[in-house]
Amino acid sequence: MAYERKFKIGKPILEVNNISLAFGGVKAITDTSFNVLEHEVRAIIGPNGAGKSSMLNCINGIYKPQQGTVSFRGQVVPNITPNIMAQMGLSRTFQNLALFKRMSVLDNILVGRKLHTKTNFLEVALQLPKVKKEEKLNRERSEEIISFLEIEDIKDTPVGKLPYGLQKKVELGRALATDSSIILLDEPMAGMNVEEKRDMCRFILKVNDELGTTMVLIEHDMGVVMDISDRVVVLDYGKVIGDGTPDEIMANQKVIDAYLGVEH
Amino acid sequence: MKPIFMTYTKKDLINLAVCMVLSVLIIPTFIKTEYWYTSILIPWLCLALATIGQQIVMGYTGQLALGAAGFMAAGAFAMFNLILRVPDLGFVGSLIVSGLIAAAFGILFGLPSLKVRGIYLMVATLASQFFIIWMIDKFGWFKNYDSSGIITAQDIVILGKPFTTPLAMYFVCLAVTTILTLLAMNMARGSTGRNWMAVRDMDIAAESMGVSLLRTKVQAFAISAFYCGVAGALFAFCYLKSLEPVAFDIKLSFKILFMCILGGLGTINGAFIGAAFILLFPVLLNAIGNNVFHGAIDATIISSIEQVIFGLLMIIFMIYEPLGMAKLWENLKQSLRSKLFSSGIKNLKSSAQKSE
Numbered sequence: 001m002a003y004e005r006k007f008k009i010g011k012p013i014l015e016v017n018n019i020s021l022a023f024g025g026v027k028a029i030t031d032t033s034f035n036v037l038e039h040e041v042r043a044i045i046g047p048n049g050a051g052k053s054s055m056l057n058c059i060n061g062i063y064k065p066q067q068g069t070v071s072f073r074g075q076v077v078p079n080i081t082p083n084i085m086a087q088m089g090l091s092r093t094f095q096n097l098a099l100f101k102r103m104s105v106l107d108n109i110l111v112g113r114k115l116h117t118k119t120n121f122l123e124v125a126l127q128l129p130k131v132k133k134e135e136k137l138n139r140e141r142s143e144e145i146i147s148f149l150e151i152e153d154i155k156d157t158p159v160g161k162l163p164y165g166l167q168k169k170v171e172l173g174r175a176l177a178t179d180s181s182i183i184l185l186d187e188p189m190a191g192m193n194v195e196e197k198r199d200m201c202r203f204i205l206k207v208n209d210e211l212g213t214t215m216v217l218i219e220h221d222m223g224v225v226m227d228i229s230d231r232v233v234v235l236d237y238g239k240v241i242g243d244g245t246p247d248e249i250m251a252n253q254k255v256i257d258a259y260l261g262v263e264h
Numbered sequence: 265m266k267p268i269f270m271t272y273t274k275k276d277l278i279n280l281a282v283c284m285v286l287s288v289l290i291i292p293t294f295i296k297t298e299y300w301y302t303s304i305l306i307p308w309l310c311l312a313l314a315t316i317g318q319q320i321v322m323g324y325t326g327q328l329a330l331g332a333a334g335f336m337a338a339g340a341f342a343m344f345n346l347i348l349r350v351p352d353l354g355f356v357g358s359l360i361v362s363g364l365i366a367a368a369f370g371i372l373f374g375l376p377s378l379k380v381r382g383i384y385l386m387v388a389t390l391a392s393q394f395f396i397i398w399m400i401d402k403f404g405w406f407k408n409y410d411s412s413g414i415i416t417a418q419d420i421v422i423l424g425k426p427f428t429t430p431l432a433m434y435f436v437c438l439a440v441t442t443i444l445t446l447l448a449m450n451m452a453r454g455s456t457g458r459n460w461m462a463v464r465d466m467d468i469a470a471e472s473m474g475v476s477l478l479r480t481k482v483q484a485f486a487i488s489a490f491y492c493g494v495a496g497a498l499f500a501f502c503y504l505k506s507l508e509p510v511a512f513d514i515k516l517s518f519k520i521l522f523m524c525i526l527g528g529l530g531t532i533n534g535a536f537i538g539a540a541f542i543l544l545f546p547v548l549l550n551a552i553g554n555n556v557f558h559g560a561i562d563a564t565i566i567s568s569i570e571q572v573i574f575g576l577l578m579i580i581f582m583i584y585e586p587l588g589m590a591k592l593w594e595n596l597k598q599s600l601r602s603k604l605f606s607s608g609i610k611n612l613k614s615s616a617q618k619s620e
Contacts, residue, residue: 086474098469
């Protein structure tokens with residue numbers, strides 16, 4: 001790469017070891033392993049139904065895989081739940097948008113500050129000075145994120161009333177507000193037009209570049225994936241069929257077959 | 265709008281000032297009939313407080329719970345026993361402890377919310393309603409072994425001063441309700457309320473942001489039950505002036521649920537609007553029955569009509585305005601403001617034309 005990265009790609013931050021997940025008799029993921037290095041942009045690609053979203057749900061603790069483990073910074077995480085992963089510094093967005101629809105954009109992003117909020121309900125009810133101090137800090141950070149994502153003009157709008165592309169941005173904002181060291185993005189650019197996609201790519205790269213946040217994204221647009229990611233893992237029928245740099249992946253015969261189909 | 269004091273904006277403070285002037289100065293000066301205090305204002309404040317409790321668990325946290333009256337009964341009988349057995353606590357102390365006892369029941373009966381949701385949770389929370397009433401009926405200790413079934417509530421004494429006149433009791437209810445309402449507003453607008461609403465709107469995302477579902481739901485049930493407990497104690501001591509489990513039956517729970525829904529889910533002021541509507545509407549119907557039809561309509565028919573209209577209104581609100589009367593009130597203010605504003609502009613324009 002031509003430019004010097006502020007955060008050099010480091011040791012593995014997240015490791016997925018031999019994960020298998022089945023829903024009844026349907027195997028979603030079979031014995032899959034790959035890793036994510038600190039500060040890199042890692043893409044997970046694959047045809048529909050390849051088990052990409054299921055993979056993220058396993059990493060994040062929403063699904064419990066029948067086999068395999070997830071390690072965070074070299075340590076196997078026992079009993080993964082979304083809450084535990086959030087506390088370890090892993091945040092995410094969802095494929096089908098999981099925003100708090102009746103709350104404003106600002107409030108949605110403020111929920112992302114939950115783990116930086118230490119005051120309890122009694123202190124909040126009485127509005128003690130430390131509550132105000134904390135709330136002020138959280139609001140400042142949220143406003144920063146809002147202006148970074150260029151959504152200042154909609155910050156008081158209830159999220160449910162926003163168009164899809166903006167909702168995706170808000171969801172990214174909420175994940176950013178956690179100040180996590182790693183963010184999982186489940187199809188952050190689905191349903192967006194070219195311009196919106198370009199914006200989104202810019203935000204993802206900027207976050208990665210300026211804050212050093214590790215990004216794991218699922219994406220269907222090959223152009224985007226090859227452009228922004230450092231390494232790509234390809235899943236097909238719940239198995240890894242390719243893992244490497246974008247150039248390696250593009251030259252991988254198995255990947256080409258999976259995408260274009262093979263003559264039998 | 266920027267908050268000026270605590271979480272309140274300038275608008276809130278003006279509203280608060282208006283409400284306080286109205287309730288502390290104007291109402292006591294102009295309303296002299298006891299009927300208004302004993303039959304309308306006092307139950308209104310008590311039930312509005314219970315409705316805030318219902319709002320916290322249902323409107324803010326999105327947990328369909330039905331059993332507010334059970335927690336009210338727990339609060340009321342706890343109050344009776346505390347004043348009877350621990351007189352040193354005083355009225356205010358007993359009121360707080362009764363709320364806490366109700367909150368303990370709230371935690372216990374809120375636990376099913378971790379496993380079941382929606383209508384199933386509603387059925388599960390009904391257990392609180394029946395269990396608490398059954399417990400009070402079953403064990404004579406709670407009623408101090410009174411055989412008559414109806415116990416007279418003790419007089420309210422705060423700092424050695426008796427509060428026995430309707431006006432004095434009204435002020436007791438007003439003070440408690442005002443303080444608890446302000447605290448509820450602080451919570452609803454702060455990080456606590458955001459956690460509640462996050463759980464309501466999308467629990468899996470809330471959990472992924474580090475919001476613990478267990479803690480948030482149980483907390484909401486506990487706070488809700490605290491509010492209901494305090495409301496129940498006030499309801500028994502200021503309004504009923506007696507304690508009987510029958511007063512806290514399932515009908516009262518439904519009444520509070522209606523107040524919550526008609527007032528507007530997820531609003532604090534909706535609790536007051538909803539409670540006022542449900543309390544005043546029968547009074548209005550009776551007045552119409554007596555004055556327009558001169559008693560030609562039987563009282564039982566009027567109370568049936570009341571039920572029919574409540575039911576209809578519930579359906580209409582659920583379909584057309586899920587945010588209830590609080591939202592209608594907001595819309596009304598908005599349209600009035602824009603009308604005034606646009607007519608103001610017209611006046612300006614016409615005067616400008618005249619001057620030309």
